[in-house]
Amino acid sequence: MNGSAPAFVDLLVSALLVLGGVFALVGSWGLVRLPSLMERLHGPTKATTLGLGALLVASVAWFQLAEGVWTTHELLVSVFLFVTAPISANMIAKVHLHRLHNGEAGEGITPAGPVPPPPGNVQWATHEAPHEGTPGDFVGD
């Protein structure tokens, strides 16, 4: 913050920061107002991604336009975010399925209704070990 950056840089970076903040806020608001756990998962996995993306672009733009250096760390942050966000959402969903299955979920059934079983004589992998011959049974590995 040496104060020597041109005005349009300040404007651009500020606009990106505000956009990022708004999306992060909307994602968190979704966490509060959506009806049950499965719906609430959508807020943090989506709206917050773009929020963080805008903050990272703001960071790249500031270092390039005001300080004159390219930074690539933001690229790594976004890659790791894209790789890890679906996995943490999947883990939360699986715990929720397990609790629904055992009748432990405090808030009862989601507005989406009960979880449908997969077609055929089989269960979801949360409730049944992978069948032999399917990827991940660890017998053939």
Add this chain to the structure above:
Amino acid sequence: MMNRILPHPGLSALLVVMWIVMVNEVSFGALFLGVVFGVLVPIFTAPWWPGRPDVRFVPALGYAGIVLWDIIVANFEVAAIILFKPNRNLRPAWLIVPLELTSPEAITVFAGTISLTPGTVSSDVSACGKYLLVHALDAPDPAAEVAKIKARYETRLKEIFR
């Protein structure tokens, strides 16, 4: 010989690029250390990569572009639902997506894509590996939603992982 030194060339290249991005400079030292990691890490982690599918990189880049665009659109759609759609008008649904992909890597990428894009979170895979359980935030017509997901992502992934 080549297989012994570089059991996983794609992973090696990725590690070199990641290292340079992390150090944030292109110098001989950074490149050298990156290559050291790129050679050593795949050799020591080879036992955890039992089967490696052939990945075609040009369609993979196109796929990454489509997914990136969809993530941006998804953010605006979900934000609009959160801000303006009352809970009583919301139609959440469980979707069962039949899988045509067979390799675990392809199914993982498919499930990750579903979680990152418009209003859907993949929740589980069936024990036989043939169905995905997906939760949709707002799907008045579940069958159409399943068809859309399969047409947009799975057909492209079948081209990438063969």
